[in-house]
Amino acid sequence: MRELELFFGPQHLGMVGNFSITLKVEGDRIVRADANPGFLHRGFEKLMELRTWMQNFPLVCRINVVEPDHMELVYSMGVEKLAGIEVPERGKFLRSIYCEMARVGSHLFGLWAYANMLGFDTVAHWAMYHRDLLLDLFEELTGARVYHIYLRPGGVRRDFPDGFTDRLVETLHKIGGKVPDYNATFFENSLFKKRAEGIGIVTREEAIRMGAVGHIIKATGMKYDIRKIEPYDAYNQVDFDIPVRTAGDAYSRLLAIRDDMIESVHLIFKLIDKMPKSGAVYTKTPNPFKWTIPKGETYVRCESSRGELGLYMVSDGGDKPYRVHFNTPSYNHGLTVLEKALVGESISDVGNIMISLYVVAPEIDR
């Protein structure tokens, strides 16, 4: 059989985000896949060396468009580690609630992308509508729908408005109450099971060898989650579980994502109950135009909705960072795991596997 070279390129209906894969196919089976990133490269790490510590926040949150909040979190954690700043109690709980809201919103976006690509428009419209209700709450809290710059080194920017937690609980009841409908229409649908079971299998040994984190390794049975391994903020004061599956194919990854979303909704309820009723929400930091941070280097990490997100930061005693390097989960998933998982599959499953690996293109390019 002859080999043909196809471009699953940036302008394609099954591609979410600006990313390209070059496929070599024989008939309908893929023989080799080469990922081609770089369509969204802006040179963030170089630009951050030319702006001061606080001026970097609008740049940091634009690295991951779907869920910008964990980027702000990991940058603030890095600055706090280098400068030796502590976060007050109520500030820790507000941060955790805010990050869990972002996690639920990001999982709903992933559900839209997957259902839209397969053709299940009903479920896609439901998921996007519920994500919009969460974005209304973000707009009330911070003023913007997508890029909310709410975290800062030392805590959060301002306290919750009056009655915000009641509205949050009401919205989460609406989202949680729709889960039985999602189950009946989508996750237990025999058509979806036929398209997703046994596709794109990543076993435990392969995942460890290729450095995969997040849902890919939770779908093989390991409870690898930074919120439990190295607890930050308020996660060591509440009780929650990490749901896992064992099969390792696209179906188990989607089920792990759904279970993670349900667990996050319950976690927000527990955090709201345990939160201290009043207190400071941030510690004061010096004048941002003249703030210098002592010399040193550090590596901090947190758990974003896609996996382990890390930051390596170096300061040389000045008012600008010396080197900033983000270790995003989509880097390994999109470049190493994708090329291995696509070999032997058919062309119609490329979008299927790519979205179930939960790759976000701007995280790869930065």
Added chain:
Amino acid sequence: MDRNQISKWFKNPGKMAHKYSFHAVYFCTGCGIIEIPPSITTRWDAERFGIIPVATPRHANLFLITGYVSTKTLKAIIRTYEQMPEPKYTVAFGSCPINGGMYYDSYNTIKQLDKYIPIDGYIAGCMPRPEAVFIGVTHLWKLIDMDKADGYKRYREDYALYRANQEQLFGELDWPPLFKNEKN
């Protein structure tokens, strides 16, 4: 529809049909793509304005450039734009295509997109809300009525200048020129 619209339908039915049925190419060029799924789903329904996404540029007549453009993406954008049939309209989101935006000193982003392909209008915001997208589209209708949305005509007339700019940025281009030398 009110009475003075009826005469417009009889005078120029082609223009009215173009206006009220924009088919947008499905190409996620930049960060602004995060506000397009809310616009095309049920909460802010874009289909009542006539906008639906289509898979291939050969069926499309609206190109939404959602945010900043890097040099690698610009090659794909030019090839997609040249495949669309005429009349075609482009709308750019945000301040990054106007003058570089917040990436004004980046070595990989395009600072002024108007030098390489013609743009009919810009929508403010970072990202523009779905309501801002609809206001931009209704403004584009007015421009089409007044015959001012003529990006594709400018591309056809000044093609030699656009092509010279593209070649100065990229060097040798892989695809042949779209229009031969025509009498202006």
Added chain:
Amino acid sequence: MEILKQKLSSDFDGLNIHIPDDKRMIISIAKESILSLLSYLKNDGYEHLALISCNDWIDAGKLELIYILSAYMADDTHYQEKEKKSIIIKTKISRNTAKFITISNLFNSAEPYERELHEMFGIVFEGHPRLTPLMLEREYKIPPFRKDFDTQAYVDNTFGKIPSIQQQKEGLQ
């Protein structure tokens, strides 16, 4: 952390170990012993290569390579002490002739990190299976992430020199 420090100090010489807190350890080592140290730590259980990064110390004339390792869980449901630790390993190479060995035989996920460092800092990794450009689409005289690459000057020279269509038409007339 102290136990690991003693084990490493007895097995390798020329190490410089700094422990800022109980979750991180920073090791500086000469460039000849990197491969043996990394395989020693990988056999000890630190199988996850988190990051390969690079610092540009332009005043000293050196590039500093950073390798960060951490551990996966040995037991699926119980959390032990080993997974909390991140080990940062640093080594210096010369800046003018930047060459180093590749570790993609040891860690499979190192391949894209080394490709990116090749095009951003200009380091050549000997033995790498595929050292082609990853993200950039053109060649630069000085690799972009080095400290002597001036971004504003590059923007003015490349994008600023292209005239707009209006200016060209007025120039023709």
